[in-house]
Amino acid sequence: MEKHFINPPELPNWKNAFSQVVVVKSDSIQTIYLSGQVSANQNNELIGENDLQTQATQAFLNLQAALGSAGATTSDVVKINIFVKDYNPSKATIVGDAFRKAFPHEKLPASTWLGVQALALEGLLIEIDAIAVIAA
Secondary structure, eight states, X not given: OEEEEEOOTTSOOOTTSSOSEEEEEOSSEEEEEEEEEOSBOTXXXXXXXXXXXXXXXXXXXXXXXXXXXXXXXXXXXXXXXXXXXXXXXXXXXXXXXXXXXXXXXXXXXXXXXXXXXXXXXXXXXXXXXXXXXXXX
């Protein structure tokens, strides 16, 4: 079994606090673990302050970039977790629309959505982590 740790240059660099992507290779499959993706650019600047729609769109774009760095796409995701600050049902449509743009497939991953009091940095409204599986 091999492990590869990836920090794509187009994603935020959190000063080596963690790896954005970890790929675990076995004989026949690669399992890809993505750290929580948020609405920040490669300069760690928040995109879409106080705007859940903009932040959700950017977080899903970052998720797609993280997947791409490991040779995967959203169709390879088997589990996704979505954390929304101060979640209430009115936010479901906003997050759902961004999700469907990133996951236009018929077969969707297992999913958990959680409302949280706060995220790691001030101003963040959404964070998305995922696990994907591809052939080795």
